[in-house]
Amino acid sequence: MRKLLIAALMVTGCATDTAGSVEFIDGFSPDAPGPNAIQFVIPPIRGIEPGADKTFCTYLDYRSDREVDIYDYTGFQSKAGAHHALLYAVENNAPSDTHICNEDDMINARYLAGGGADAPPQYLPEGVVIRMPANTQLMIQTHWINASDVPVDGQAAFNVSVEDPSPSHVNAQLFTAVNTMFTLPLGISSVHTACTVQQELNFFLMGGHAHEHGTHIKLTITPATAAASIIYDTAWNTDYQFNPPRNYYTKDAPFTMHPGDTIRVDCDFNNSTPSPISFPQEMCVGWGYFFPAVNEIDCTDGIWPT
Numbered sequence: 001m002r003k004l005l006i007a008a009l010m011v012t013g014c015a016t017d018t019a020g021s022v023e024f025i026d027g028f029s030p031d032a033p034g035p036n037a038i039q040f041v042i043p044p045i046r047g048i049e050p051g052a053d054k055t056f057c058t059y060l061d062y063r064s065d066r067e068v069d070i071y072d073y074t075g076f077q078s079k080a081g082a083h084h085a086l087l088y089a090v091e092n093n094a095p096s097d098t099h100i101c102n103e104d105d106m107i108n109a110r111y112l113a114g115g116g117a118d119a120p121p122q123y124l125p126e127g128v129v130i131r132m133p134a135n136t137q138l139m140i141q142t143h144w145i146n147a148s149d150v151p152v153d154g155q156a157a158f159n160v161s162v163e164d165p166s167p168s169h170v171n172a173q174l175f176t177a178v179n180t181m182f183t184l185p186l187g188i189s190s191v192h193t194a195c196t197v198q199q200e201l202n203f204f205l206m207g208g209h210a211h212e213h214g215t216h217i218k219l220t221i222t223p224a225t226a227a228a229s230i231i232y233d234t235a236w237n238t239d240y241q242f243n244p245p246r247n248y249y250t251k252d253a254p255f256t257m258h259p260g261d262t263i264r265v266d267c268d269f270n271n272s273t274p275s276p277i278s279f280p281q282e283m284c285v286g287w288g289y290f291f292p293a294v295n296e297i298d299c300t301d302g303i304w305p306t
Contacts, residue, residue, distance in 0.1 A: 030076035030157040040087065041157040042140050045098060048081055048154055052146045053281060057101040058156075059094045060138045068162040069129035069169050073122050075115015076157045082117035083143040083211075083241075083280075085156035089136040101141060109139065111174045111296040113158055118242035125204050125251045128291055129169045132162070145281060170251065173293035175201060177265050177286040181301050184213065184269050184277040191284040194264040195299035202254035206231065206288035207246040208265065212238045213277065216268040219286045224260030231255070232286075236268075254291070263299075 022041045033039040042058040077085045091108040112130055113122070124130070142156045179193035208217030219232035234245050249255045257263065267284035271277050290297075297305060 025078055025153045025155050028076075028078040028155045031074065031159060033159045034161065036163070037159045037161045039157060039159050040138060040140065042142070042155060043098065045142070045144070045154040047151045048144050048146050049151050050146055050149050052081075052144065055101045055141060055143045056098050057105040058098040058140045058142065059090075059092070059096050060140065061096040062138045063136065064132060064134060067134045067165050068132045069165050070112060070132060070160050070162055071124055071129050073113040073115075073130075073158060073160040075113055075119055076159075077115065077117045077119075077142065078153070078155045079117040080148070080152040081144040081146040081154060083145050084114065084116045085143075085158070086111065086141045087113040087158045087160070088139045088141065089133050090139045092137055092139075094137065094139075105139065105141075110136070110294070112138075113160055114174070115156075115158065116242040118239075120243055124172065124289075127168055127170055128172050128204060128251050129163075129165075130173070131165065131169075131171050131294065132160075143280070170291045171294055172204070172289050172291040174296045175203070175288050175290050175299075176297070177263050177299045179265070179267075179284045179301060180279045182279060182284070184271045184282055186271050186273070186276065188215075188268070188270050190266065190268050192264060192266045193284060193286075193299075194262055194302055195304065196260065196262045197257050197299075198259055198304045200259065201257045201288075201290040201297075202292075203247075203257070203288040203290050204249045204251060204254055205246055206249075206255060206286070207244045208232055208234060208236075208267070209241075209244060209283055209285035209287060210236055210267050210269070211241055211282045213269045213271050213273075213282050214240075214267055214284075215270050216266075217284075217286075218266040220264040220266070221257065222262040222264070224258065228264075251291075255288075
């Protein structure tokens with residue numbers, strides 16, 4: 001069944017690299033997709049200039065005429081200047097191109113998968129999936145911070161393993177609590193954000209995120225009717241940018257937050273550069289995957305999305 005489904009999907013899309021038709025930049029070699037997977041590759045992004053901090057949106061010439069469920073995925077990103085790559089389904093009908101992302105790109109965008117240069121594959125719990133809607137276009141967002149003295153080229157790809165939707169599947173989505181309004185002075189400092197949730201969230205995975213100047217991240221949960229508890233308390237290092245420690249839960253025993261509960265994210269930093277640093281060059285994020293859900297929730301600077 002899965003192999004037949006993949007064959008049907010491949011006919012409708014031309015953003016895959018199974019025929020070797022996509023150009024790869026030097027040093028970028030994503031794994032070949034497995035028997036149940038589709039590979040999506042963006043064209044090279046050339047000449048990301050020194051000092052650049054840019055987020056690009058690349059629209060793919062790919063549409064599926066049916067819903068499919070993603071049950072695991074791997075995101076790949078060339079290493080020079082890489083920060084993250086995200087795969088979205090969007091309700092647009094845009095030409096295949098790459099441009100600096102704007103607000104219109106993210107309206108009606110549904111998160112499908114995420115990764116980075118050194119991010120590991122994401123295996124979803126049995127029966128938990130991320131649904132790719134029918135008749136939507138695919139878009140890959142890539143973020144690049146070129147701290148070198150020379151221009152760099154960038155590229156990203158995703159391998160997504162899919163199967164037919166089933167009534168037994170539970171849809172999941174991404175949650176983030178993020179502070180975007182800080183500036184780190186030279187030396188040691190701290191940043192925090194707090195978010196009061198407005199709906200029940202059942203997490204099967206939770207973690208923190210910072211960049212190379214982070215030294216510690218803590219997630220504290222305060223139920224509306226109980227005392228606070230620390231659920232994530234991690235000494236940070238540079239290697240954790242793309243592969244952070246994670247809290248794992250299960251479909252049958254998730255970590256549940258209820259309306260009125262608060263999640264607080266505390267991040268410590270040591271800015272060893274000659275200048276202050278602001279978001280997004282450095283970040284303080286708590287994140288997780290929750291279910292049941294079809295829409296991503298980003299609680300930004302303490303504001304629940306409407």
